[in-house]
Amino acid sequence: MNAGSTIDNELVAKAVAQQDADAFGELVRRHQSQVRNFLRKLTRDVSLADDLAQDCFMHAWAKLHTYMGRGSFIGWLLKVAYTTFLQAKRKSNRYGEILQQIGHQAEPAERQHMPTSDEITDLDKFLAVLTEEERAVMILSYACGLSHREISDAADLPVGTVKSIIFRGKEKIRDRFEISNHQHG
Amino acid sequence: MKSVIINMADRMKDAQDLKLESMFTSKAIADNGFSARIQQRLRRQLWLRRLTLPIAVLIGGAIAMKPLVGFITALPKLFSVLPASVSSNLQQVPISIPQLPTIMLGGMLVIVVVMLTRMLEE
Numbered sequence: 618m619n620a621g622s623t624i625d626n627e628l629v630a631k632a633v634a635q636q637d638a639d640a641f642g643e644l645v646r647r648h649q650s651q652v653r654n655f656l657r658k659l660t661r662d663v664s665l666a667d668d669l670a671q672d673c674f675m676h677a678w679a680k681l682h683t684y685m686g687r688g689s690f691i692g693w694l695l696k697v698a699y700t701t702f703l704q705a706k707r708k709s710n711r712y713g714e715i716l717q718q719i720g721h722q723a724e725p726a727e728r729q730h731m732p733t734s735d736e737i738t739d740l741d742k743f744l745a746v747l748t749e750e751e752r753a754v755m756i757l758s759y760a761c762g763l764s765h766r767e768i769s770d771a772a773d774l775p776v777g778t779v780k781s782i783i784f785r786g787k788e789k790i791r792d793r794f795e796i797s798n799h800q801h802g
Numbered sequence: 803m804k805s806v807i808i809n810m811a812d813r814m815k816d817a818q819d820l821k822l823e824s825m826f827t828s829k830a831i832a833d834n835g836f837s838a839r840i841q842q843r844l845r846r847q848l849w850l851r852r853l854t855l856p857i858a859v860l861i862g863g864a865i866a867m868k869p870l871v872g873f874i875t876a877l878p879k880l881f882s883v884l885p886a887s888v889s890s891n892l893q894q895v896p897i898s899i900p901q902l903p904t905i906m907l908g909g910m911l912v913i914v915v916v917m918l919t920r921m922l923e924e
Contacts, residue, residue: 638844645837650830658826667836674840675847740825759819760826787818 621647625690633682641681645674648691651761652698658756659702661741673701688770692763696771699753739794746793751786758783856917863910871903 625647631640652673656666677697684693744752750772757768765783769776815823 636848638841638848641844642837642841645840646833649833649836653831653836654828657831658828670836671840671843675843678844743822743825755822756826759822760828787822790822791818 622689626686629681629684629686629690632678641678644690648694649674651691652694655695655698655756655761656702658740658744658760659699659753661744669701669705670698672705673698676701688767689763691761692767692771695757695761695763696773699757699771702753743790743794746789747786751782751789754779754782755786852921856914856921859910859914859917863907867903867907870906874902 625644628640628644628647631637632644649670653666653670656669656673657663660666660669673694677694680697684690744755747755754768754772754774757763757771758765763771765776765779768774768779772779774782
């Protein structure tokens with residue numbers, strides 16, 4: 618266990634035992650960048666991602682007692698972030714369905730920031746060829762640096778499935794963008 | 803000492819992995835008051851949760867006070883209606899306390915004060 622994890626675990630213990638908002642605030646300060654980066658890549662919308670990040674930390678506060686110290690805290694936090702994202706998506710899908718049922722066209726997402734052609738990066742192009750699940754797993758692996766085991770916990774998938782999703786994702790990207798694949802070890 | 807099993811398959815990186823890693827890497831996002839906003843929301847939530855019980859006790863007490871006082875004051879009249887044999891048995895039990903409403907109100911206030919003191923201590 619590294620020093621960062623020890624500090625995280627101490628802060629979690631303090632936040633849970635004393636309902637200490639300052640200790641939790643310190644945890645937020647330490648990890649907000651990674652959580653917001655993860656959600657920004659997943660949603661490709663800065664303001665939506667930041668709203669989801671706030672909700673994620675509020676959920677994390679409510680569920681903090683369930684973090685047992687097994688695995689890294691950031692891994693657990695990213696699991697909460699991914700769950701928050703999926704819940705929000707389900708809710709917005711349901712909202713769209715209801716609007717359609719009552720005869721309205723689903724509202725164009727006003728806040729959805731659609732990047733202009735100048736803003737589209739190579740990463741956006743990569744992510745666009747992936748399914749949502751593949752995107753989440755690839756981001757957790759390559760952007761957040763989680764191990765296969767941590768991704769399996771975060772995305773609630775078996776380790777084998779995580780490995781095959783990463784393999785499949787890489788293959789899709791390779792097929793589309795012709796990236797070489799020499800083993801480095 | 804704890805030992806950690808490292809899966810070497812996780813550590814093996816090919817050129818595509820390295821390229822992807824470099825593409826996925828992004829600058830750290832500055833806090834810019836983000837954590838302060840979360841803390842503010844948390845504190846508000848904590849206060850609301852702490853105030854809910856005393857407020858519920860006060861409201862419940864206020865609602866229950868009038869009928870309860872009415873019931874207690876009606877008790878002696880009830881005894882007069884009861885047959886003599888039953889009421890003589892009941893009157894042996896000392897249940898008529900004239901200061902009962904005051905005692906109940908006092909009790910409720912004590913509970914609220916204790917809760918508020920605990921809240922302030924926290």
